[in-house]
Amino acid sequence: MSPSAAAHSTATVTVLGIETSCDETAASVVRLGPEGSVVLSSIIDSQIAKHAPFGGVVPEIAARAHVEAIDHVIRAAMDEAGLGYEDLDGVAATAGPGLVGGVMVGLSAGKAIALARGLPLMAVNHLEGHAVSARLEADVAYPFLLLLTSGGHCQLLDVAGIGRCQRLGTTIDDAAGEAFDKIAKTMGLPYPGGPALERLAEGGDPTRYPLPIALLGRQDCDFSFSGLKTAAARIAVTLTTEDERRDLAAAVQGAIARQLTERTERAMALHGQDRGPKDRRFVVAGGVAANGTVRAALLAACEKQGYSFAAPPLRYCTDNAAMIALAGAERLVLGLTDPLDVAARPRWPLDEAMAASNPIHKPSRKGAKA
């Protein structure tokens, strides 16, 4: 830690966070002090109804909705926190990765507020937001092993602290949440499919339809869900009764939970090698962490491997601005602020070195996604 960071570490900072990287326009005020963090407000304006007819997020529709909602959402967050802009110590905005048209809306609004009030700006990586989400109003210390699993990402990361992440594995095709959503879509469930599929699976028999689980036993910590997606889609078209649909939903959920758990246990074997019981912490974050079956399976894996288990409350699993405000506050305390000409990044891996040196996909012209 630099001397200036050490000087800050006992201070209390209050940060406005803004999140617009996908289909939620969100703003939040978080206070971070030596005792931990407090969420003073967290406003989320979801666009789900706007995208539902299309069966997925339409980037241009998302960007349009963000720019219409952004000021109302920020105002609501400030009002709910009961604070004025003079009470803030900094402004944090998601700068990527995500749908860049939306990212620019939140980042531009954040820059304007920072500039007008003379506040530092923190350009936050959305994935870092998910990484710190379990630290919202909870005592989860660094370092920890993180399973970040959402509609856009599926990664295992060794998180040593803010800006210090090492990627242990990532998906070689779809994200787990993407598999949930796409399989749900082929089963005729409404968007977003993950929660709908979880409801349908209640009481279903997960053993009726055997589904492939990729990469089991492999030495790395990567994921793959495309084979499962295809297999489930093939079965889905043959189903006639509600019972069959329920059993397939349960089988899909079970297969996803099984792969996430098996790959996580592999990561624990690597990550836990030289760590004492106190440093064996596991965190699951992202929208898929809201799934009860997935949570239960990961909790069991933690017990088996001697890891403590932490997950953010359900409201901070899916996209929100509280996690962006907290990541920004942690950055501010460390003196990690950004200039006002910082760019929005559609692609922005948390572990840039790993993404560049060991890309899972051949990186496109724009670089590795995550």
Added chain:
Amino acid sequence: MILLALDTALNACSVALVEDGRVLASQSEPMVRGHQERLALMVQEVMAKADLPFCALDRIAVTVGPGSFTGLRVGMAFAKGLALALDRPCIGIGSLQALGASVSPEGLVAAVIDGRRGQLYVQAFIDGHPVMAPDALSAEVAAARLGELWQGGPVTLVGPGASALAGIFAQAVVIELAAADPAAIAQQASIAPIVPPKPLYLRAPDAKLPGGITPPDLDL
């Protein structure tokens, strides 16, 4: 009244600080992309040049389109952020209105932006007053509309798409401005009613419903 005007809708990033019609400081840089990165620093530079604190501002003005979807969202989001943080009104000005106000108002003035895909974004003014709403038209239809509106006298075609209609009036003055004069935006906003900015895209998102169906009533 001190106004800060922002324009990122077209191929320039422009900022002007205007007090009662007098330009205190302004800056305009041509660019096709990069408005998001540049805008905040340009605003900071313009405020510094005029040596004014942000609390001295009375109004924020911003162009709302038509124009580059990304560009106009950057400008509007930034303007909304300023307005929130300073508790000042933010006023949206149409890009075509801003272009029209950037030239002498005498006679028929038509502001024209190339909307691509065979469309021109057009709005016409006579002696400074709008005589049609902003519209997306083919060159033929635009020419016919302007011909109907013309009552004799001088004609000015202004904007990045002006040359597309240059052939229809033999005597027309064609001014191929890449973007509006930000001082003109401030001037328009100083007399405009305080209405929150609403984007004017003039084109629906490219999104099809399952089965390739064009969705009804998408907001323009």
